[in-house]
Amino acid sequence: MTKKKILVIGPVLSMSGYGFQARFALEALKSQEEKYDIYVQPIGWGKTGWLWRDNEFRDWMDDRITETQVLIQKRELFPDISLQITIPNEWKRIAPVNIGYTAGIETTKVSPVWIQKANEMDKVIVVSNHSKQVFENTKPKLTHPQTGEEVKLELTTPIEVVNYPVRYFEPEDIPGLNLDYNFNFLAVAQWSPRKNIENTIRWFVEEFVDQKVGMVVKTSIATNSITDRNYTEKRLGALLSEYPDRKCKVYLLHGDMSDEQMTSLYQNDKIKALVNIGHGEGYGLPIFEAAYNALPVVSVGWSGQLDFLTQKGKNMFAEVNYTLQPVQPQAVWPGVIEKDSMWAYADQGSYKMTLRKMKKEYAKNKRRAEKLKTIIEKEFTSEKMYEQFANHVLPTGADNEVIL
Helix, strand or coil, X not given: CCCEEEEEEECCCECCHHHHHHHHHHHHHHCCHHHEEEEEEECCCCCCXXXXXXXXXXXXXXXXXXXXXXXXXXXXXXCCEEEEECCHHHCCCCCCEEEEEECCCCCCXXXXXXXXXHCCCCEEEECCHHHHHHHHHCCCEEECCCCCCEEECCCCCCEEECCCCCCCCCCCCCCCCCCCCCCEEEEECCCCCCCCHHHHHHHHHHHCCCCCCEEEEEECCCCCCHHHHHHHHHHHHHHHCCCCCCCCEEEEXXXXXXXXXXXXXXXXXXXXXXXECCCCCCCCHHHHHHHHCCCCEEEECCCCXXXXXXXXXXXXXXXXXEEEEECCHHHCECCCECCCCEEEEECHHHHHHHHHHHHHCHHHHHHHHHHHHHHHHHXXXXXXXXXXXXXXXXXXXXXXXXXX
């Protein structure tokens, strides 16, 4: 079989969701190196920090990045396939075969620009069925710039779904984390409009204001910097100052943490459940990680996380009621998050009641979480996900020859 040259463009060194996605893609391709030669062109992603892990895979990435840059500078790199891991606005045709790989969207529709860019690709890969359905269901009507006629725009490029795999790490203690109470919730989310972290905290405090219950909040506003930490502490402090006599406690963990440290959070005996009332998820990586560590999950029942939280039509999590409403004005991102799109708004009363029931009926919730862990470990293995991804990038025929 003739090996194909594949150029992977994405934030492979970023400590972000897209960074994780890019590294998953590389790991999947690397698992089948007999099919192709891999070249890597890193890009940045917002203000996120850089990957610091020092291991064999990082050494391999660095080697591929170096060789790729040398070939690009010499103008000697001519890939057969490009795999572009970013938002669709950035996709373009640069090789005979071009594949767009995105985390999808967290709302009810994608931008017309995304449809146009996706139709320039030969294939699109997304991380959840929610993302695929939104892509397929978005069919805006546009006015043709020359004829003035109304034209319906819709996705014509093939689109596939590949979920993320389970990963295992040895837990590593987090310096300074000392939990006073035996029952604590965990929230892992950026302090942003979409993640709804302020209400996550506020409504928890209101529900447990007179009880010895805690919440660990792993968050940041934009970066891993001291300035960001100070600002985050200030915002959290202002919120908590409204409840001066509270017994419940909130613990702040700011910025980036290693996979080993995150594992220690999910497996901490005093942390009993992960909570998520964000407005929408492309996939929901921290929710997924909590689930395969057998940590019960409190979540709205909408968007990408349902790929793993729902099994055979049955909810394997504590569901918070929600309504779909227009996105907040401050969340609008022209060309990405449209002002007329909607996402989920958790019901305050339902969230509080679900937290209360999680604590009261914890043994039942923990048993369900253990069952979900078993299912996920069977269905979301690295081998399965790597094979699915690699085969979508480079499908093979009956004779195992690559089909382009």
